[in-house]
Amino acid sequence: MYPKSTFLFIVLLILNITAFADGYRDDIVFQEKAKTVTLSVPGKKLALVIDYGAGCTVRQLVVNGQQTLSTSGAFTGMKVGERIFSSTSARDVKLARKSDGITLTHITYGNDTLMVDESWDFTIVGSLINWKITRKYSNAAQVQEVAFPKWNFAGLNVWKGGILDNGGMVWCKYLKRNDDSYGVHTGGVTFWNDKSGNGLRIATPAKVNQNFSTKFSNENNLFTCTQQLSEKPLKQRHNLSRFVSGKADVFAPFNVEAGTVSATISLEYVDYFKEYSRGTLPGINAETVRELMNTTGRYGVVDNNIIGANGWLTNWKCLHEPFFSQIGMALYDSNYTANMAATLNQERDLAMQADGRVLSRWHNAPGDEIPGTYNAETGYYEAMWGYTIDSQPGYVINTSEQFDLSGDLDWLRSHKAACEKALDWLISRDANHNGIFEMMNNNIAEKKASDWLDIVWASYENAFVNAQMFEALNLWANCEEVLGDQDKARHYRATAAKLKEAFNKPVEEGGFWSAAKKRYVYWRDNDGSVHGDNLVTPVNFAAIAFGLCDDQERITQLLDQIEQRTTQENLFHWPLCFDSFTQAEVSPGNWPFPKYENGDIFPTWGYLGVRAYTQYDKSIALKYINKLLDQYKKDGLSSQRYSRTTQLGLGDDILAGICTSITALYRDIYGIRPKWNRMGLEPNLSQQLNSTQFSYRLRDILYQVKLNVGDYSLSTERFTIKSKQNFGASNDGQMFNIYPQNRENFILQVKAVTKSQLKLNLEEALPKGLAWTVASKDNYTFTLKGLSPKSRYDLTINSKKMLLTADANGCLSFNRDCKTPASFIVIMANQN
Structure with missing residues (x-):
C-alpha cells in the first residue's frame, strides 16, 4: 500500500x-x-487551425467564431522567376510541443535556384497568438515576391477594410477587378467588419535592417494580404504606383541573401466597436462618424511619407491642400500623426526648391505636369494647369498644425528655415507693395490656374490663396514664438495685418469686398479687372473662417446669402460657386453651368463652411454636418464631387478631404484644440449636443472629454479639470499646468506633494486674475504666470484675503494644504 x-x-x-x-x-x-493543431486565446475570440499533414498551412483563422480564410488558408512562400513555391508543398514536417504552443520544423520548398528551410513557432501570450517565422535561404538570389506570410481571406466582404499602421487604410470594395493590387511599405494592419464588429490585428514589428511591405489584392474575388520581409524598402514595379489595376506585381523584384531571417507576427482579436468607438455624441451619428473617418478620412494616405487627399486608387497627392494635419487631429491616431511628420519632412527635402517654391503635386507617373517639372525619382512636379501657389501656405499650415499634434520641438526646429522660405517666397511676390500677394499668372487670357480650382483661371491677386496665406502667417508666427524668435513672429504678424487691411478694402480701392454684391470676389487681373463675383464659397468661407473678415455686418450678409441659396436648392452641401463664371474665366470642361468646378458640390472645403457658421449660427453648421453623414450612409462619400443638379457622386477620384466637415465638428464645435504643450478645449456647443462624451488620445495620453453648454471637463488618470470657459491642461509628474482660455501667456501651475489625482474647477477667468476651486486633498504649491510684473494682487482663500506681489517676471506663488475643498481668487489689487 x-x-x-x-x-x-x-x-x-x-x-x-x-x-x-x-x-x-x-x-x-x-x-x-489529421495532423492538425488548434490554438486559441482565452475566451476563444481568436483561434488558429494549423495543418502540417499535406504541406504546412494555417487552415483556419477563426475570429469571434467566424472562419475568415478561404480554402487556401494562410502560408509562406516565394516567387522565383515565373515559379511559385510555398509551404503548402512541404513534406515530412516535424512537430514539437511546448507548454505555451508548438514548433513546426523542416518546412522546405524551392528549386535549384533557391531553397528555403523554415520553422514556424506559435506561442499563446495572453490575448495574442505570436507566429515566429524563421527562414533560411540556401543562397543569394533574386525573388519576384515573398510571402511572409500570405493570408487568403474568404471573400472581399469578410472585412470592410484594414487600418494600416501608417495611418492609412485599404478599402476592400475598391479592389474591383481580378489582380487589382495595392502595395504599401508597412506590415501592420487591423481588419474590421462594420456589421459584426469583429476585428483582427496583425502586428509586424520589424528588426533593424528589416522592412515589411504588404500587398492587398483581389484574386478571383478573394481578398488576399501578402506580407513581405526584405532587407531594404521595396521599390515599385510600375513607375511609382502603389495601386495597379489588373496587375499582381505591384512591387519590383528584389534580392535575398544566403542565410537566416526571422520575424514574429502577432495576431489579436479586436472588438472594433469598442476600440474605435467615437463615444456618446448626442445629435450626431457616432457610428457614421467612425466609419467615415476610418474609410474616406484615412484613404488619402497613399503610403509612408505620402499623405494626401486624392488617395491611393489614383496615386495622387496635392500639396496645395492645407487640411492634412487637421484630419490627423480628428483621427487621433499616433500612426497617422507620425506619418504626417514624415510626409512633411519628405516634402521639405524633395518638393521644395532652393528659392522656397513648394512644388504642388505628387503622382505615380508623368502626364499631368508642366513640361520638364516631373521628377521620376521623387514624383513631385508642377501641375499642368498652372502654378498652384496655395502649396506655399498649405505646407506652412500643415506644418504648424502638425506641431500642435506632435509637440516635437526638434521636429519643428528642423522646419523653421523651410517654412520661412515658403512664406518669404510668396511675400516677395507683392511687387506693388499693397499687401496682397500676386500669383505667377497675370490674367485670364493666359488660361492658367493659380490654386486648387485648377481649371478656373484665377490670376494675379487671388483672394483664396491670400486668405490661406493669412492663416499660414498667423499660425507660423505662433511657432516662431515657441522657437524663441520674437522678431520673426512680429514680422509675420505685421505682414498678416497688412494683408487683412488690404483684403477687406472695397474692390474699387484694390481690395476684394464687393459692396454691390455683398461678397468677396475671387481675383483681380493685372489690368485691374475683377473676376469671380459669383459667390465662390471657399473664398468667402475662408475670409470668415481664417479671421480676415470680422465685420459682423459683412458676415451676416455673406452667410445669410449662402444659406438662403443652399436651402432654396435643397443641397446637402455647399457648391463651389452659386452662379456661373463667365466662359472666359474657366476651362471649357466647366461648361455649361453648373458643371465641375463651375457650380458642382465639392465637400472637400466643408470645414471652412462649418468653421464660418459655427461662430454665426451653430444650427446651420450642424445641419450640414448631419447632411454629410447621411450622404455617407448612402454612398460612402466615395466620389470626387457631386452633381449640382442630381446630387449624385461624380469623378474618378475619391477625395479624402470630403471628411473635413467632420474634422471641423471636432475642432470647431467640440473644441478639440491640441497644442504642442497641452490638450486644449474650446467648444462651441448647442443644447442638442449636451452630454457629449468621448475619449481622445494625444501623445499617448488618453483624455476623457465631457461637454455640455458652458460646462466642460477634461480628465486623465492624473487630473480632472472642469471649466465653464475654454482651457488647456497638461501634467508632468506632480506638476500640473492649466491654461485659462487655452492661451499660452497665462498659466496656473499646481504642484502636488503626492501622486493623487488633482480635481480642479476653473470658476472664472477674470480680466486681471483668476478664480478656481480644488476638491482633491493634497499639499499644493500654486503659481500664476503671466501677471503684471511687480504688481500687487489680492489673494482670497475661502473668504480669507491677503496681499501678494508678483515678481519681476509676472509670477506669483503660494502654498495651501487642501485637507478640505478650497476656493481661490487672485485679482489685481487697487494700485492707488
Whole structure:
C-alpha cells in the first residue's frame, strides 16, 4: 500500500502524461491522425487551425467564431522567376510541443535556384497568438515576391477594410477587378467588419535592417494580404504606383541573401466597436462618424511619407491642400500623426526648391505636369494647369498644425528655415507693395490656374490663396514664438495685418469686398479687372473662417446669402460657386453651368463652411454636418464631387478631404484644440449636443472629454479639470499646468506633494486674475504666470484675503494644504 501522498502524486503524474498525449491544454488541441493543431486565446475570440499533414498551412483563422480564410488558408512562400513555391508543398514536417504552443520544423520548398528551410513557432501570450517565422535561404538570389506570410481571406466582404499602421487604410470594395493590387511599405494592419464588429490585428514589428511591405489584392474575388520581409524598402514595379489595376506585381523584384531571417507576427482579436468607438455624441451619428473617418478620412494616405487627399486608387497627392494635419487631429491616431511628420519632412527635402517654391503635386507617373517639372525619382512636379501657389501656405499650415499634434520641438526646429522660405517666397511676390500677394499668372487670357480650382483661371491677386496665406502667417508666427524668435513672429504678424487691411478694402480701392454684391470676389487681373463675383464659397468661407473678415455686418450678409441659396436648392452641401463664371474665366470642361468646378458640390472645403457658421449660427453648421453623414450612409462619400443638379457622386477620384466637415465638428464645435504643450478645449456647443462624451488620445495620453453648454471637463488618470470657459491642461509628474482660455501667456501651475489625482474647477477667468476651486486633498504649491510684473494682487482663500506681489517676471506663488475643498481668487489689487 502506497502512502496517500505518494498515491496522489502518481495519479497526477499519470493524468499529466495522458493530458500531454491528448492535448494537455484546452487552448492547444492536437489531432494526431489529421495532423492538425488548434490554438486559441482565452475566451476563444481568436483561434488558429494549423495543418502540417499535406504541406504546412494555417487552415483556419477563426475570429469571434467566424472562419475568415478561404480554402487556401494562410502560408509562406516565394516567387522565383515565373515559379511559385510555398509551404503548402512541404513534406515530412516535424512537430514539437511546448507548454505555451508548438514548433513546426523542416518546412522546405524551392528549386535549384533557391531553397528555403523554415520553422514556424506559435506561442499563446495572453490575448495574442505570436507566429515566429524563421527562414533560411540556401543562397543569394533574386525573388519576384515573398510571402511572409500570405493570408487568403474568404471573400472581399469578410472585412470592410484594414487600418494600416501608417495611418492609412485599404478599402476592400475598391479592389474591383481580378489582380487589382495595392502595395504599401508597412506590415501592420487591423481588419474590421462594420456589421459584426469583429476585428483582427496583425502586428509586424520589424528588426533593424528589416522592412515589411504588404500587398492587398483581389484574386478571383478573394481578398488576399501578402506580407513581405526584405532587407531594404521595396521599390515599385510600375513607375511609382502603389495601386495597379489588373496587375499582381505591384512591387519590383528584389534580392535575398544566403542565410537566416526571422520575424514574429502577432495576431489579436479586436472588438472594433469598442476600440474605435467615437463615444456618446448626442445629435450626431457616432457610428457614421467612425466609419467615415476610418474609410474616406484615412484613404488619402497613399503610403509612408505620402499623405494626401486624392488617395491611393489614383496615386495622387496635392500639396496645395492645407487640411492634412487637421484630419490627423480628428483621427487621433499616433500612426497617422507620425506619418504626417514624415510626409512633411519628405516634402521639405524633395518638393521644395532652393528659392522656397513648394512644388504642388505628387503622382505615380508623368502626364499631368508642366513640361520638364516631373521628377521620376521623387514624383513631385508642377501641375499642368498652372502654378498652384496655395502649396506655399498649405505646407506652412500643415506644418504648424502638425506641431500642435506632435509637440516635437526638434521636429519643428528642423522646419523653421523651410517654412520661412515658403512664406518669404510668396511675400516677395507683392511687387506693388499693397499687401496682397500676386500669383505667377497675370490674367485670364493666359488660361492658367493659380490654386486648387485648377481649371478656373484665377490670376494675379487671388483672394483664396491670400486668405490661406493669412492663416499660414498667423499660425507660423505662433511657432516662431515657441522657437524663441520674437522678431520673426512680429514680422509675420505685421505682414498678416497688412494683408487683412488690404483684403477687406472695397474692390474699387484694390481690395476684394464687393459692396454691390455683398461678397468677396475671387481675383483681380493685372489690368485691374475683377473676376469671380459669383459667390465662390471657399473664398468667402475662408475670409470668415481664417479671421480676415470680422465685420459682423459683412458676415451676416455673406452667410445669410449662402444659406438662403443652399436651402432654396435643397443641397446637402455647399457648391463651389452659386452662379456661373463667365466662359472666359474657366476651362471649357466647366461648361455649361453648373458643371465641375463651375457650380458642382465639392465637400472637400466643408470645414471652412462649418468653421464660418459655427461662430454665426451653430444650427446651420450642424445641419450640414448631419447632411454629410447621411450622404455617407448612402454612398460612402466615395466620389470626387457631386452633381449640382442630381446630387449624385461624380469623378474618378475619391477625395479624402470630403471628411473635413467632420474634422471641423471636432475642432470647431467640440473644441478639440491640441497644442504642442497641452490638450486644449474650446467648444462651441448647442443644447442638442449636451452630454457629449468621448475619449481622445494625444501623445499617448488618453483624455476623457465631457461637454455640455458652458460646462466642460477634461480628465486623465492624473487630473480632472472642469471649466465653464475654454482651457488647456497638461501634467508632468506632480506638476500640473492649466491654461485659462487655452492661451499660452497665462498659466496656473499646481504642484502636488503626492501622486493623487488633482480635481480642479476653473470658476472664472477674470480680466486681471483668476478664480478656481480644488476638491482633491493634497499639499499644493500654486503659481500664476503671466501677471503684471511687480504688481500687487489680492489673494482670497475661502473668504480669507491677503496681499501678494508678483515678481519681476509676472509670477506669483503660494502654498495651501487642501485637507478640505478650497476656493481661490487672485485679482489685481487697487494700485492707488
